[in-house]
Amino acid sequence: MNQQEWIEYFELVNGRKPTPAELSQAQAAGEFILERPNVFSSNGQVAEQRPIKPAEPVIAMTQQPQFAQPAATFQQVVPPKKGMSKKTKIILASVLGSLAAILLIVGGYSLWRYQSGKIADGTYEVVSFSRYDEDKDKMVDGIDEYKDEDLEFQSFVVVKNNQSRTYNLVESDNKSYVSLMDYETDVPQVFDPWNKTQSQVLNADQVEDVTKDFMKKMRKDYSFYTKEAADKVVKKTTREYKDTLKEKRTYVKHGDEYTLTTYDKKGKLQSRITYKRMSKGDAEERWDDYKDAIKDYKKDLKTYSDQYDDFKDYYDYGYGYDYGYGYGNDYGDTYGGYNDGKNSGSKSDSSDSSKKSSDKI
Numbered sequence: 001m002n003q004q005e006w007i008e009y010f011e012l013v014n015g016r017k018p019t020p021a022e023l024s025q026a027q028a029a030g031e032f033i034l035e036r037p038n039v040f041s042s043n044g045q046v047a048e049q050r051p052i053k054p055a056e057p058v059i060a061m062t063q064q065p066q067f068a069q070p071a072a073t074f075q076q077v078v079p080p081k082k083g084m085s086k087k088t089k090i091i092l093a094s095v096l097g098s099l100a101a102i103l104l105i106v107g108g109y110s111l112w113r114y115q116s117g118k119i120a121d122g123t124y125e126v127v128s129f130s131r132y133d134e135d136k137d138k139m140v141d142g143i144d145e146y147k148d149e150d151l152e153f154q155s156f157v158v159v160k161n162n163q164s165r166t167y168n169l170v171e172s173d174n175k176s177y178v179s180l181m182d183y184e185t186d187v188p189q190v191f192d193p194w195n196k197t198q199s200q201v202l203n204a205d206q207v208e209d210v211t212k213d214f215m216k217k218m219r220k221d222y223s224f225y226t227k228e229a230a231d232k233v234v235k236k237t238t239r240e241y242k243d244t245l246k247e248k249r250t251y252v253k254h255g256d257e258y259t260l261t262t263y264d265k266k267g268k269l270q271s272r273i274t275y276k277r278m279s280k281g282d283a284e285e286r287w288d289d290y291k292d293a294i295k296d297y298k299k300d301l302k303t304y305s306d307q308y309d310d311f312k313d314y315y316d317y318g319y320g321y322d323y324g325y326g327y328g329n330d331y332g333d334t335y336g337g338y339n340d341g342k343n344s345g346s347k348s349d350s351s352d353s354s355k356k357s358s359d360k361i
Contacts (some may be wrong), residue, residue, distance in 0.1 A: 006032035009291045054351035077234040117193035119159050119249075124275035126155040127257070140268070145168070156286055157275055163188040163201065169290055176293035180218070181237075183294055185210050191251070196262060198249040200241075222301050224308035306353055 001009070006026055010018045018026070026032060129142040148152040152171040157164050165188050170177045187210060188201045202210070215230035246265035251258050255279040262270045278286065 001032050003027070003032050047308075092318050094276075107205060114193045117191070117196040117253060119162070119193070119251075119253065120277065121160050121166075122158075122277045123286065124157045124258075124277050124279075125282075125286065126153075126157075127275055127276045128274040129271070130273075139272075142271075154289075156278070156283075156284070156290075159191075162191045162193065164191065165189075167290060169293055176289075176296060178290065178293045178297050180294070180297065181211075181214055183290075185214050187241075189249075196251055196253075198251060200245055204238055204242045204245065206232060209242045211237045222305040224305050237281060 003023075006137075007018060007023075010022070012024075016275050035262045047175075126143075128261050130139045132138070133140045143153060150172060154169040154171070155166065157166050165182075166185070167182050168179065187207055189198050191198050211234045215225070215233055217226040219230055221229070243291070248263045248267070249260060251260045257274055259272060259274045261272045
């Protein structure tokens, strides 16, 4: 190549023009051929030839031309990337497979454990009930105790979205006894399917507020409720509710039934109740009976309220106080939705047996 071609090649490789020293070295090394000048002048005469001298001393042909450092970057060979070996792929696949299997096992166990404690929505009735009798110092059959006193006891629980509310109904001589507090106030319990436990939703202060509002309404609707009687109901209900917050409740699900066991704050067994899910038709019939009993009970309260208004001046509030105290006790005792039905709805002043039985469930 000639000098110009070599210069263009050098610029292409190194990205710059060669220095005079580099140009001389390349010339001495014979990397390009100098173009000789025209020996004829413009008039056809032989021009004087001048010796051509190299810019630098001649370098031995064995010496390699010295290029600038950037040229070396074009001569470096980038090693090709190698993929994972077959052995590595097998190990990785095994690890990922094991991890997926573990996740499936854990997920399957979690789902099974949750479902094994999930109480399906519906209406459940009490089919068996036993309680600890302090006098006898043993567990006794609570339902048989009602039968022994010619009382028919019905208790059912409505479960929805892992929460439950309890409703009690006692019948005697074709007369039904219920608690408006169970019916008209909302003090639910909540199920924990994972741990299979049940606990209260509200705290004691919230229950106290709920009871105060309820008794305020009762005093407005039924004049025989004195302030003293209403205050007693609030205090008694709040005190009993605080006791339930110290209890421990566990349950076991078996088919369409579940058994709820209650222990006191010392861990002593207090009650064991089994609930069975009712069919839709039976549940509707039970609700109809319960709501009819509520209506009848309100009529009775209205009658007693009217009697109180008619005779309170003659009895100097004694008549009203008796009714107020009796029904006040009833509502306090029967606020038992949270208490596993521990105190059923029965008129405390209507019969000794019904009052006695109200302390059993």
